Amino acid sequence: MSAVAMPSERDAVPGAAEPILVVDRIVKRFDTPDGTLTAVDDVSLSIKPGEFFGVIGPSGCGKSTLFNVIGGLLDGYDGAVRVGGETVRGPHPAIGMIFQEESTFPWRSVIDNVAFPLEIAGMPKAERYARAGHFVSLVGLNGFERRFPAELSGGMRQRVSMARTLAAEPKIMLMDEPFASLDEQTRLLLGDKVLQIQQELKQTTLLITHNITEAVQLSDRIMVMTYRPGKVKRIVDIDLPRPRTSEIVSSEAFGRYVAQIWNDLREEATRGLLDDESRKLRAGGPS
Amino acid sequence: MSGPIPFSKRRYFPAILGLGSCAGAVLLVELLVYVELLNRFIIPPPSDVVAAFPRVILEEHVLSRFMLTAGEALAASVLVTIFGVAGGVLLYQFNLLRLATETWVAAIAAAPLVLMYPLYLVIFGRNATTIVMMGFTAGLAPIILKTLEGLAGTRRVLINVGRSFNLTPSQQFWKILFPAALPTIFVGMRLGLIFALINIVGVEYLINFGGLGQLINELAERFDIAGTYAAICFVIVVSIIVFMLTERLERWLRPAG
Ligand SMILES: Nc1ncnc2c1ncn2[C@@H]1O[C@H](COP(=O)(O)OP(=O)(O)OP(=O)(O)O)[C@@H](O)[C@H]1O
Ligand SMILES: [Mg+2]
Numbered sequence: 075m076s077a078v079a080m081p082s083e084r085d086a087v088p089g090a091a092e093p094i095l096v097v098d099r100i101v102k103r104f105d106t107p108d109g110t111l112t113a114v115d116d117v118s119l120s121i122k123p124g125e126f127f128g129v130i131g132p133s134g135c136g137k138s139t140l141f142n143v144i145g146g147l148l149d150g151y152d153g154a155v156r157v158g159g160e161t162v163r164g165p166h167p168a169i170g171m172i173f174q175e176e177s178t179f180p181w182r183s184v185i186d187n188v189a190f191p192l193e194i195a196g197m198p199k200a201e202r203y204a205r206a207g208h209f210v211s212l213v214g215l216n217g218f219e220r221r222f223p224a225e226l227s228g229g230m231r232q233r234v235s236m237a238r239t240l241a242a243e244p245k246i247m248l249m250d251e252p253f254a255s256l257d258e259q260t261r262l263l264l265g266d267k268v269l270q271i272q273q274e275l276k277q278t279t280l281l282i283t284h285n286i287t288e289a290v291q292l293s294d295r296i297m298v299m300t301y302r303p304g305k306v307k308r309i310v311d312i313d314l315p316r317p318r319t320s321e322i323v324s325s326e327a328f329g330r331y332v333a334q335i336w337n338d339l340r341e342e343a344t345r346g347l348l349d350d351e352s353r354k355l356r357a358g359g360p361s
Numbered sequence: 362m363s364g365p366i367p368f369s370k371r372r373y374f375p376a377i378l379g380l381g382s383c384a385g386a387v388l389l390v391e392l393l394v395y396v397e398l399l400n401r402f403i404i405p406p407p408s409d410v411v412a413a414f415p416r417v418i419l420e421e422h423v424l425s426r427f428m429l430t431a432g433e434a435l436a437a438s439v440l441v442t443i444f445g446v447a448g449g450v451l452l453y454q455f456n457l458l459r460l461a462t463e464t465w466v467a468a469i470a471a472a473p474l475v476l477m478y479p480l481y482l483v484i485f486g487r488n489a490t491t492i493v494m495m496g497f498t499a500g501l502a503p504i505i506l507k508t509l510e511g512l513a514g515t516r517r518v519l520i521n522v523g524r525s526f527n528l529t530p531s532q533q534f535w536k537i538l539f540p541a542a543l544p545t546i547f548v549g550m551r552l553g554l555i556f557a558l559i560n561i562v563g564v565e566y567l568i569n570f571g572g573l574g575q576l577i578n579e580l581a582e583r584f585d586i587a588g589t590y591a592a593i594c595f596v597i598v599v600s601i602i603v604f605m606l607t608e609r610l611e612r613w614l615r616p617a618g
Contacts, residue, residue, distance in 0.1 A: 164524075
C-alpha cells in the first residue's frame with residue numbers, strides 16, 4: 075500500500091512552495107426536510123508540505139463536512155480537492171484521518187488496533203507488531219498494548235485512534251476535533267505530543283477544532299469559518315516561534331492571537347446560537 | 362461436595378453459587394411435596410426423579426436417545442447458524458430484498474411453526490430429517506433478523522475508518538462489519554438455538570419418533586411421572602451442551618468479551 079511511505083520519500087521536498095493539498099472552491103449542499111442546506115460554501119485553501127493548518131469555527135458550521143470532503147468520504151460536491159496536483163476521487167492513500175467520534179475497534183486490542191492499516195497492507199505479523207509498537211509508544215501508551223478499548227479512558231482511546239492513523243504513515247493528516255472530549259490540561263499536553271510527532275514525521279496536518287487555544291498553540295495558519303453557510307471568514311498567520319510547547323499559552327503574543335480570533339468567532343458563534351434557538355422554537359420546543 | 366471451599370478459589374464461586382441455589386430449589390420442591398403443598402401426581406418429589414434415573418437409563422435406552430436428540434440439535438444448530446447468518450448478510454447487502462422480505466421474516470419468527478410438522482412429514486418422511494428441518498425452520502428467523510440488525514447497526518464512523526484506509530469491500534465486511542455485528546449475531550444465535558431445540562423435542566414428542574421427545578411422550582402416557590421428569594433432565598443436558606459450544610465459539614471469535 076502506498077500509504078506506508080518510506081521516510082526518505084516523506085521529507086523529499088524541504089521548503090518546497092508547491093502546495094501538497096489544494097481545496098478549490100468547495101461547495102457542499104445537503105437536502106434536508108427543511109430544504110437545501112449549504113454546509114460548506116466556496117471554501118478554498120492551499121496547504122504547503124509540512125504545514126500545520128488549523129480550521130476553527132462554531133459548532134455546526136461545516137467543519138466535519140469539509141473534513142469528509144477532503145478525506146474523500148463524501149461526494150456530490152462542487153469544486154475539487156487536489157493532493158499533489160492529483161484530483162481526489164474517494165479516499166486518497168496519502169491522507170490519514172482521525173475522526174471526531176470514538177473510532178477505535180472495540181474487538182481489537184490496542185496493538186491490533188494500531189497494527190490495523192499494516193495488516194491491511196499485508197505486512198507480516200512480527201514486522202507489523204514491531205512497527206505498531208513504535209507508534210503505541212509514540213502516543214505514550216506503553217504497557218497498554220494488550221488492553222482493549224473498553225478498558226481505556228476516552229483520552230487514551232483517542233490516542234489509540236491517532237496511533238492507528240499514524241501507523242499508515244500518511245503524508246497528510248486530517249484531524250477532526252481529536253481532543254474535543256478531553257479536559258483542558260490533557261488537551262494541552264496531547265497538543266504538545268501532536269506537535270512533537272508532526273515535527274518528527276514532517277507531516278502536513280489539517281486540524282479541525284472549535285478550541286481557540288488549541289488552534290493557536292498548534293497551527294502555522296488558522297482558517298476561521300463563518301456559521302451557515304460555512305465560508306472562509308479569515309485566514310490568520312500565526313507567527314509564533316517553533317518548536318512550541320504548551321508553555322506558549324501564557325505568552326503575550328499568544329494572547330493577542332487568541333483575542334483576535336475570538337473577535338472573529340464571537341459574531342459567528344452568536345449567530346449559530348440564535349439560529350439554533352429560533353429553530354427549536356419553530357419546531358415547537360426543545361428537541 | 363464436602364468440606365468448606367476456601368475463598369481463594371473465587372473463580373469457581375459463581376458456579377458453586379449457581380449449583381447451590383439449584384440444589385436449594387430441588388430441596389424446597391422436595392419439602393413442598395412432602396408437606397403436600399404440591400400434588401405428588403403432578404410434580405413428583407425430586408428424590409423419586411433421581412430414583413427413576415437408573416430405570417430410565419437401563420430400560421429406556423436413554424443414552425442412545427440422548428445421542429439422537431443431541432445429534433439432531435447439533436445438526437440443526439449448524440444449519441441454522443450458517444443459513445441464518447448468510448440470510449442476514451444477504452438482506453443487509455441487498456436493500457431491495459430487505460425491504461421486500463424483512464416484515465415477513467419477522468412474522469415467521471412469531472408464527473407457531475411447529476404446527477407445520479404434517480407438511481414436513483409429507484416432504485421428508487417420518488425420520489430424523491423432518492425433525493432437523495423443523496428445528497432449522499424454527500431457529501432461522503431470529504438469527505437472520507439479529508444478523509441484519511447487527512450489521513445495519515455498525516457505527517458509521519467505524520465504516521468510515523475502513524474507507525479512509527482504502528479497504529476493499531470484502532475487507533470492509535470481514536474486518537469491520539462482521540466483527541462489529543458479532544455480539545448481536547450471537548444474541549440471535551442463542552434465540553435461534555432455543556427455538557430449534559424446543560421444536561426438535563416437540564416434534565419428536567408429536568410424531569412419536571426418535572429421541573428424548575418420544576421417550577417423554579411414552580413415559581407420560583404410562584403415567585410414569587418421575588420417569589418423565591428424569592427424561593426432561595436429559596433434554597436440559599442437551600441444551601447445556603449446545604450453549605457451552607456457542608459460548609466456546611463466541612470466546613474464540615471475540616476475545617474482547
Ligand atoms: N449527512 C447530512 N445530511 C444533512 N445535513 C447534514 C449532514 N451532515 C451534516 N449536515 C449539516 O451540515 C451542517 C454542518 O455539519 P458539520 O457536521 O459539518 O458541522 P461541524 O462544524 O463539524 O460541527 P461540530 O463542531 O459540532 O462538529 C450542520 O448543520 C448539519 O446539520
Ligand atoms: Mg464536527
